[in-house]
Amino acid sequence: MRDDRMKWAPAGRELATFEGDGFRFQCVTMQSQALVSASDILTRMPDALGWPDVICGQSYVLSLRRDRVLVVNGPFVQDGWDSELSQAVSDVTDALTVFEISGPNTLALMRRGAEISFEAPSRSASRLLFGFGVFAYRYESHDTVRVHVNHAHSDAFAQALRQAATRMQATLT
C-alpha cells in the first residue's frame, strides 16, 4: 500500500477558527447530541425546527425527517429503545462536529456549497453542503448558521469552506 501521510494535512488543523471578508467560522462544542426516532416524533416534539427557522437557546431540537429529530443539549436520556415512550435514542454527541458561521456574508458563503435561501423553506435541517450530508440551521441571529458535520469529514468540510471563501473573496478583476 502507498504511504500517504504527507499527502493529507494532519487532521485537526482545518478546524481552527478563521475569519474572512464578512464572516467568521469556528467550532462549537456541544454538551450532547442525541438522535431520537419515533413514527410520530414531530407531533410529539412540535418545537423541532428546520429551515430557515431561527433557533435559540442552549437546548433545542432539530427536525431531520418525519420520524427523526436531533436533540441538542437536552436532558440525559438512556441509549436504546424506550418501550414506554416508543422511541429509539442514540447518543451521537461525538459523531457530529458542530461549526458556526456568522456574519453578513454567511449565506453568500454557504451558497458556494448549496442551493439555499431564506425564501425556500424546508421542514428538515438536513441538506447537502459542499457535497457533505449535514444538518444546518440558523442560530440565535439572522446571519448565524450552525452546521453539524459527520466527525470523520469535519476536516474536509472545513477545508471546502475555506477554499470556497478564498474563491468568494478573489475578484474577477
Added chain:
Amino acid sequence: MTSYRIDHGGLIDRTRPLVFTFDGRSYTGFDGDTLASALLANGVRIMGRSFKYHRPRGPWSAWVDDPNAIMNVKLNGREFPNCAATTTYLEDGMAARSVNAFPSAQFDVKGGLDLMHRWLTAGFYYKTFMWPNWHLFEPVIRKMAGLGEISRDVFEDYVSDQVHDCCDTLVIGGGGTGLAAAREAVETGENVILVDDQKTVGGGLFRTGLIEGQAAADWVEAQVAAIESGGGRVMRATTAFGIHDHKLVGLAEHGKFGCPPRLWRLRPGRIILASGALDRPITFANNDRPGVMSLDGACEFLARYGVLVGRNIATLSNNSGAESSARTLEQAGANVVTLDPTAGHACAIGGKRLRGVELNGAFHYADTILCSGGQTPLVHLWRHAGGKLDWNDDLQAFVPGKAPEGMIAVGSANGFFDLQHALDDARAVGADTARPNKKSSYKLTPLWPKPGSKGRQWIDFQHDVTIKDVELAARENYVSVEHLKRYTTLGMASDQGKTSNMSGLAAMAAVLDRPIPEVGTTTFRPPFVPQPLALYAGQRKATLFSPLKRLKLEPEHRAADAALVEYGGWLRPGWFGSGDPTEHIFNEVQLVRETAGIFDASPLGKIEILGPDAEAFVNFAFYNTIATLKPGHVRYGFLLNERGIVMDDGVVARLGDNRFVISCSSGHVDHVRDHLEVWRQDCNDPERIFVHDTTQHWSTVTVTGPRARDILEKIDTRIELAADAFPHMTVREGTFDGAPIRVARVSFTGELSFEVSIRNTYATALWNALLKSGASIGAGPVGSEAMMILRAEKGYIIVGKDTDGLTMPHDLGFTVPRLKKKAAFIGDRSLHMQVGNETDRRALVGLEVDTGSAMLSTGAHIVADGSKPRTLGYVTSSYDSPTLKRPIALGLLEQGAERIGEKITVWHLGKTVTATVCPPCFYDPEGVHLDA
C-alpha cells in the same frame, strides 16, 4: 490600410493606450477594445485561416457570432488556446497568435491546400483512406486538424468560484428591451437580475441614433441607475450559457483575461429572454474573403470601438434595417454604395485584399463588403428550456413559439425588430401587463443560397463548407438536417453554427425544393458559447475530490510514525515505521501472534437497529438466524442483496431485547445503512424499526494477541475479563474514565481479541492507556497491513476481495440457513435460482505453493488444462506468512470443496505455476487461540 480608427466616438478610453502583439508584430489599442477591434484599428484584417483550406480569414462580426478570428492569447506567462478575438477584451502586454497557421495568419504555408479543394470536399475522407487502413493516414490528418496548441502547464489557481442564487425575474440580455423589461420588473417590486455578456450593457443601442429622445449612452445609464437603485442587479460580462431542467440557469461571469469565470447556478422564478438577434450572412461567390463582414458587425465596430472597417464600402442587403446602418457608416467617413443582391448574382473580387464586388456583371469598387441577409433571433436558451419554434414567413426566420413554463421572449429575440415596439412590449412583460399588438415595419425580401449558381459560395466559414457541399450531401441523400450537418460538418465549428445554420438549412431546402421549416432545425445545446472546463470543475480537486474520512486518533498515529494509507474511504495506519514497509509489517504480524497488537478499528460500522421489531428485522436482513441471539451475545453473519450475493459480512451484537448493533465492514457502512433504511420500509413496518448509524460517535481500539487480556486487565474497565465470565463472541458494557465503553470479544486475527469502543472524546485517553499497558509487556500498535495477513492466515474473508459479485454464502461454506432457515430473508429466493443450485459454483479455498516457490499473484487465474485455457477461479488473497514462514493464498475455485488436495494450474500474465488446493485456514483451525 483599409480599416482604421476614426478620431471620435466609441466607448473606448482613448486616454489609456495598451500595447499588444499579434503574430509577433506590435500594435497599440485602447482600454475597451477587443483584440479584433484593436487589430482592425491598426488596419490588420487577416486574423486567421479556415480549418480545411487554410483560406485567409478576417472577422465576420464584432461579437460572439464570429467564426474566424480565433487566436491563442498569452498574458503574464499563461497562454490560453482558441480565444475569440471579437470577445477577448484587450489588456496591456497581450501576445496573440493565430492558430492552425504557420508562420502567421497573413502568410500560411498550408494556404496551398486550397488548390486541392476540388477533392477535399465534404466527407471526402469517408470515400478514401481505407487501404491499407486508416492508421496510415491518421497521424497526418490529426496534426493538420485542431485549432490552437495547448500549453502543457497547469494553471494553478485557475479555479472557478461556483455559487447558487435565486431571484424572481432573470432578464437575459442587456440591450434596449432587456433594460426596459428589467426596469419595469424592478419597479413592481421583484427581485431582478439582468445579465449581459458585454462589459458595457446596451447591446446594439449604441448603433442607433436617439432612443426615446436620449443619446444611447445616457438612456442606458438611466435604465441601469433605475434598476440598481430599485434593488436589481446588473451583471456585466456574464453569459447565460445554458438552461437546464426546472429552470436552472447556468451563468458564466467573466472577469479579466486569465481569471477563471465564476459559475452561477441561478434559479429564477421567471425568465425574460432578451438575447437579441444576429445579422445573417449572404451566400454569394467568394463570400468568405477577408473584408466581407456583417453590416451590424461593422456598425458595432464603429459604435463601440470607434473603428471604421473600410473606406470604400459596398453593402449587400435584402431588408429595411440596412438603410440606417449604411447612413451611419457614411457619416463616419466611409464611401458607401448600397447594392441589392436579391435580383442577381454577386461575386466578391479579390484575394487577401478585396478589390470590389461584381453584381449582375457590373463591377463596383470596394475594399469592404458588408452584408445583411436578415436577422436570426437568438433562440438557443429558449430551446434548451424546451420551448418550441415557429417559422415566420415575413421575417424568414425561426421565432420563439410555444413557451417553456415561466419563460417569455422579447425584442429581436422574439422577432420584434422595431425598437419602439420592442421597448413597449418588453415593458409590458416586465410589469406583467398586457402586451401591445403592433404590426412591424420591418421588410425583407427572401434571399437564400441558390444551389447550382456559379462560384464557390460559403455556408460555414470556419469549416469551409460551401453550397456545393450541401448539393453533394443532397445528391448522396444526406438530406435530413442532422445528416447534412454531420456529413458536411457545417455548424459544428467553434461558433456552433451561429452564422451557418440558417444558410445551411436554406440551401438544403432549396435543393430539395421544400420550405425551410420542413427541413427543420438542428438541436441547440449548451454552452451557448464555449466555456472553460474550470467553470464546471470548481474546487473539486486534490484532497477535496472524494475526501477521506479521518480518525480521531490520527494525531496519535502520526506521533507513533504511522504510515497512513487510504482504505475503505478512510485514512488509517497501514503499518508503523518509516521506510520499507515489509519488515515493519512482518514484525507486527509476529507481535500479534506472540504477544499482542493494538489496532485502531474505529472505521468499523456501528449501526444500531432499535424497536419492537428489531429482532425480526435483523433476522430478515441477515442470512444467518439472528432471532436466537441472546442479549450480550455476538454472531457473525452475512448481509445479502436481493440476488443472494454476499454484500457485506460483519458481526451483530445484541445489546437488549430491542436493540442490536451491526458492525459492518468499514468501507461499506454508508451502503449498508442505506440498504437497511430501504428494507425497513419494504416488507417491514417502519414504525417499529429504526436504524441509527452511530459509527462516527465511537472510536474502537482492538487489543489482539495471546496477552490481550493482560493488557486490558491493567486498565480499569469494571468488566470481568476472565474467560468463563467473558467468553468468545460476547459483548460487555463497562466504563473507562467515567465514560461508557463496550467491549466485544470478536476476533479478526484468530487470537484472543477485545474490541473496546468508547466515545471519541475519550478515545485518546483510552488509546494511550492501552498502549502504556501494552508497552509494559512488549506489545505495541499494529496497522491494517498486518491485520490483512493475520486474517488471511485464519481464512477470514474480505468481502469484495475474496468474494465477488457472484459469491453466495454457501460458496463460503455457510450452507445451513439456505437449507434450513424458515423465516424470510433478503435474497432467500435467489439462493435457489438455477444458478444458485449449480454444482460447479466457485467456492472459497486455500492454496499452497510448491515447496520453495514464490507466493502466488493476487488476480492470477486458476485454469483448466487443455488446448484452450479456461478460468476455473482466481487467487483472491496472497501473502508471505510470517507465522507459517511460507506463502499462503486464498481463492475462489469451481467445486473447490471437492478438490482439496488437488494440484491445480495458476495462470498469470502468460506464465503458469502449480499449486495445491487446501482448506481455507492455515492457522489454528480448531480455534484454540480464539477461546483463550
Added chain:
Amino acid sequence: MFQRYSAFSLFQQGLRSHRGWTSAWRTPLPKSTYDVIIIGGGGHGLATAYYLARNHGITNVAVIEKNWLGGGNTGRNTTVVRSNYFYPESVDLYELSVKLYEKLSRDINFNVMFSQRGMIVTAHSEPEMEMAARQVNAMRINGTDAELLDEAQFRKKVPIFNFRPDARFPVHGAILQKRGGTARHDAVAWAYARAADSAGVDIIQNCEVEDFIVENGKCVGVNTKLGEIRAGAVGVAAAGHSSDLLQKVDITLPLNSYTLQAFVSEPLKPVIDTVVYCPLTGAYVSQSDKGGLVIGGGLDRVPSYGQRGNLPMQEAVMSGLIEMVPLLSKVKLLRQWGGTVDVSPDSSPILGPTGMEGLYLNCGWGTGGFKAIPAGGYLFASILATGGHHDISKPFDLGRFITGKLIDEAAGAGIAH
C-alpha cells in the same frame, strides 16, 4: 447500383465537381410484406440488415426508423471501441465486434476511421492493481489482447496525466488494450446503411412503429404511420425505447432508461492519442481526429427519455477530468448532448427471442452499444435468420434473469452492488 469509393473514384469525381456521386441509400416507400422487419435504424438495426443480406442471403428486409437513421445513440456516443471485458461470454461478444471493426471499412467500402489507438483503464492502489491483473488475465485467457502497465509505462503513453504530488489518485499502473480505440460514429451507421441498401434492404426513415400485429399469439408485422407492414420475423433494435415498444404487446423488459451525457471540447492540436478511463474520477477522454476532446462519464441517475442531462453531472464529469489531467482546465467545452441508454440489471445486453413467436430482441446495451454494433448486427441477423441463438448470443438470452446466470461485468470485477 453500388458506386465504389476509392481514392481513384474520388479523384475522378473531383474533376467533374462531384456531380456523378449517387445516393448512399434510397428513400423507398415500404412494401406491404417483407421476410424480416427490423425496428430501429441505428447502428445495430442497420448492421443487422447488412449481415442478413451478407451472411444469410436474406435481402427482403425493411429497417423501420422513426426519425433519421443513426440519429439515436449511434450518433451521440463517445465513439469508443474495446473488448476489455471480464467474462468469457462478454469477451467473445465484444471481440467479435472488434474483429469486425478491424475489417469493416474495407469490407463495406466506407471509411469508418477505426483507429486502434489503445484503450487504457487506470489503477490507483495495490488492490486496484490486483483487480487489474485479474482483468488482464481474463482477457488474455479468453483470447483478446491486454497488457498490465506499470506507472512508468503508463506515463509514456499518457504524459499529460496527473503525476503531481497533490494528485488525488496517484497512478500505480493501468490495463492497456492496444486493439481498442475509436471509430467515427456517424460513419458506422452510414456505412452499414449504404451496404444494406445496396443489397436490397429498404431503409424506411421517419416512420414510427405504432403497434405490433399479433395473430394467434404470433407477431406477424407492425402498424406504422405509413400503414401495415407484415413480416415473417420482427426484430426490435430500439435501444432506450425497447421497453415502451415491447409494452405494446405486454412484455415487460428488465430495463431502465437513463440519460447518458457526452461532451466535446474546442478543437486542439493533438494532446492525447489514446483513450483513457479513470474509474475513480469516473471520467474518460480521447481526442477526435478533428481535434476536439471527446469526454464521457456516468449516467444522470434519473430515469428519463429527455436526452438532455443536467448541470450536476456535467460538473461531476468535468471535475473528474480535470483531476485526471489538470492542464485541461483552460480548455473550453464546446458542446454537450445526451442519449437514452437502456440499462439491464447486469449491464449486459439482451439478445434473442422475446417469448412471443416471431418477435426478437436486441437491446439492453446500456452505455456500451456503439462498440458492439458489428457484433450485435452479426448475431441478431443470425437469430432472425435461424429463429435460434448463435453460440455467442446464447448467454445473453432474456431467460437469464430467471435462471440467475447473469453476465455482470461489474460483479466480476468484485463489486457487489
